Amino acid sequence: MNGRGEEPVFEVAIVVPKKREKEGDENRDCVEFLVQELKTAGLIVERVCGLSDEFIKLAAPQETLGRAATELQIKKLTYIGMELQFEWDQVTAFVRQPDGSLFSWFERFRCFHHLIYRIVNRTEADLTLNCDGKEIRIQINESLLKRFEDEGIVKQVFPLHDEKKRKQLLKNWALNWLDFTSQPVDEIYLYYGTRIATYFSFLGMYTRWLFFPAVLGLALQLIDFGSMQLLVLPAFFIFIISWAVFLFQFWKRKNSALLARWGINYSLSEYKALDTEMSSLNRVHADHEKNFDANKPIEKKILQRDEWLGLLLRIRNNTVVALAIICLQLPFELAYAHLYEITESYILKFLLTAVYLLAIQYYTQIGGKMSVILINYENNQGEESSSASLVYKVFGLYFMQSYIGLFYHALSHRNLTTLREVLIQRLIVSQVLENLIENAYPYLKYSYKKYKAVHKKTQEKGSSGGKTIRLTTRVEKEYLKPSYTACIGKELEDGLFDDYLELALQFGMIMMFASAFPLVFCFAILNNITEIRTDALKLLVMLRRPVPRASATIGAWLNIFQFLIVTAICTNCMLLACLYDQEGNWRIEPGLAAILVVEHVLLLIKFGFSNFVPEEPAWVKANRVRNVVQARDMYSKQLLRSISNLEIKRD
Numbered sequence: 001m002n003g004r005g006e007e008p009v010f011e012v013a014i015v016v017p018k019k020r021e022k023e024g025d026e027n028r029d030c031v032e033f034l035v036q037e038l039k040t041a042g043l044i045v046e047r048v049c050g051l052s053d054e055f056i057k058l059a060a061p062q063e064t065l066g067r068a069a070t071e072l073q074i075k076k077l078t079y080i081g082m083e084l085q086f087e088w089d090q091v092t093a094f095v096r097q098p099d100g101s102l103f104s105w106f107e108r109f110r111c112f113h114h115l116i117y118r119i120v121n122r123t124e125a126d127l128t129l130n131c132d133g134k135e136i137r138i139q140i141n142e143s144l145l146k147r148f149e150d151e152g153i154v155k156q157v158f159p160l161h162d163e164k165k166r167k168q169l170l171k172n173w174a175l176n177w178l179d180f181t182s183q184p185v186d187e188i189y190l191y192y193g194t195r196i197a198t199y200f201s202f203l204g205m206y207t208r209w210l211f212f213p214a215v216l217g218l219a220l221q222l223i224d225f226g227s228m229q230l231l232v233l234p235a236f237f238i239f240i241i242s243w244a245v246f247l248f249q250f251w252k253r254k255n256s257a258l259l260a261r262w263g264i265n266y267s268l269s270e271y272k273a274l275d276t277e278m279s280s281l282n283r284v285h286a287d288h289e290k291n292f293d294a295n296k297p298i299e300k301k302i303l304q305r306d307e308w309l310g311l312l313l314r315i316r317n318n319t320v321v322a323l324a325i326i327c328l329q330l331p332f333e334l335a336y337a338h339l340y341e342i343t344e345s346y347i348l349k350f351l352l353t354a355v356y357l358l359a360i361q362y363y364t365q366i367g368g369k370m371s372v373i374l375i376n377y378e379n380n381q382g383e384e385s386s387s388a389s390l391v392y393k394v395f396g397l398y399f400m401q402s403y404i405g406l407f408y409h410a411l412s413h414r415n416l417t418t419l420r421e422v423l424i425q426r427l428i429v430s431q432v433l434e435n436l437i438e439n440a441y442p443y444l445k446y447s448y449k450k451y452k453a454v455h456k457k458t459q460e461k462g463s464s465g466g467k468t469i470r471l472t473t474r475v476e477k478e479y480l481k482p483s484y485t486a487c488i489g490k491e492l493e494d495g496l497f498d499d500y501l502e503l504a505l506q507f508g509m510i511m512m513f514a515s516a517f518p519l520v521f522c523f524a525i526l527n528n529i530t531e532i533r534t535d536a537l538k539l540l541v542m543l544r545r546p547v548p549r550a551s552a553t554i555g556a557w558l559n560i561f562q563f564l565i566v567t568a569i570c571t572n573c574m575l576l577a578c579l580y581d582q583e584g585n586w587r588i589e590p591g592l593a594a595i596l597v598v599e600h601v602l603l604l605i606k607f608g609f610s611n612f613v614p615e616e617p618a619w620v621k622a623n624r625v626r627n628v629v630q631a632r633d634m635y636s637k638q639l640l641r642s643i644s645n646l647e648i649k650r651d
Contacts, residue, residue: 008059050476068111081627106548174536193548217518249613256616337405368488388556442542484546511568
């Protein structure tokens with residue numbers, strides 16, 4: 001819906017049970033009453049009967065969304081570059097989306113959520129409603145939808161796919177294999193929101209940049225440099241570190257350009273984060289005073305106490321996770337790596353790996369659940385802070401799982417042949433299997449739910465009808481599809497957590513062992529080209545439309561990638577020492593000196609190049625400066641008028 005005369009599109013559905021018996025008073029039926037209230041709220045309602053449930057599809061005219069946005073006090077970018085609270089009566093002052101629509105998908109979903117959950121019992125007495133013979137009493141000012149959810153009448157509220165846009169994205173994005181890394185990022189943003197569009201933009205840029213090290217790695221693999229090989233590998237390693245630093249600096253530039261193009265700037269993103277933190281602080285201190293003033297000495301002490309308490313809680317929880325990794329996971333990983341090293345039979349190696357992967361999945365799931373429990377006891381300010389804490393803790397578990405065996409083969413046994421074998425296994429076999437599971441699991445889950453629904457309906461009707469029962473409605477098919485959730489910490493993260501984790505683990509592998517196996521970049525680029533299309537297919541075909549989130553950057557994952565670059569400097573210096581001394585008789589003094597010299601030079605390159613490339617393009621900075629000047633001039637004029645009016649009143 002773009003606000004230029006197009007018909008509203010059904011974007012949200014409410015799932016309720018099908019009515020099983022005729023009620024005496026239709027007006028007192030829960031579902032009927034809810035439908036009438038939704039219409040009264042200004043929503044367009046369409047009811048669809050499925051096999052076992054009924055679906056209430058909702059659309060909203062632009063004015064209804066505008067009124068809801070005004071009530072929510074949503075802050076939007078204006079044409080002078082300032083973020084102001086939205087006012088429906090001043091709609092022309094606000095920047096529109098790239099397709100001309102007034103609200104982004106994230107803003108529209110917020111408005112839908114507000115409209116349906118603000119429906120309350122506005123009568124002067126308790127309201128009694130019926131649902132299949134059961135009486136439900138709604139108290140004064142109680143939310144209908146929340147009460148219906150508690151009673152099991154409303155099973156779920158979920159976003160709907162727009163079939164027209166979904167098919168267009170399917171054609172131009174998911175099935176467009178000829179363009180390799182090219183993606184319609186603006187269309188992805190309009191359909192899925194900032195968070196998912198940012199992920200695919202980063203994945204596309206990362207994959208394009210992989211072409212440079214992949215070509216050099218292939219050349220190093222195919223060309224025999226002879227005695228020059230010992231000089232070529234350090235040069236390749238220095239290039240790789242410089243490449244990685246420039247990749248993320250240019251990504252920051254691209255990210256800022258995308259946000260400017262979408263009508264989002266850093267101040268707005270920072271404001272949303274600050275707004276979340278202040279809301280959390282207000283909830284924490286609501287019991288102390290209604291008007292909390294951070295300038296008062298007592299309240300300053302409260303804030304400082306909570307700040308340090310939160311920090312100590314995070315340190316305690318991170319220490320618990322670190323000790324669990326060292327005491328429980330490290331011995332298990334080293335035992336597997338040692339057994340793999342001494343096992344000669346490929347069949348036994350395969351069986352050993354299968355047992356290891358099965359055991360480590362359970363261990364990781366337990367570790368992830370423990371991380372979520374620990375985060376609940378932290379004093380995190382807002383959802384983004386909790387998500388970042390989960391990222392760091394879970395990545396620590398996967399870091400040990402993914403890399404400790406590789407470190408063992410490379411540094412303990414100096415067995416580079418086994419190291420390359422394990423790298424190929426991880427990058428080809430493991431990631432291919434992960435992609436298959438990633439896409440097959442939602443399909444199998446959907447097929448099972450579909451079979452259960454059809455089988456249940458067949459049993460209810462009996463075999464006398466002779467007709468084949470099938471799912472015929474699009475909305476019911478979407479309802480049976482799995483949600484886009486993370487395998488770990490689904491309370492805090494969506495499915496992008498798994499996708500970013502997969503990218504980070506791959507980046508760590510290709511960076512930390514680049515000197516031992518330069519060809520690894522070729523495997524990575526092939527995997528990523530496939531990943532772009534399979535992830536798109538997963539979102540468009542296998543899963544429900546995700547609930548939008550407001551994140552405008554890759555967040556804590558940027559710190560993970562930066563950490564992996566620094567780690568790669570250390571590991572590759574050790575690998576180069578091993579490559580120079582295949583017989584294992586090198587002296588520690590000159591070897592260590594060479595490692596330290598190269599390591600310090602690369603660290604200097606890393607931190608020096610980080611400040612070499614500006615983080616935002618000149619046109620973005622120029623627009624921001626111009627907007628600040630315009631806002632200052634406008635405020636100056638208004639302030640002068642206010643002062644003049646005060647003087648006139650005094651006279």
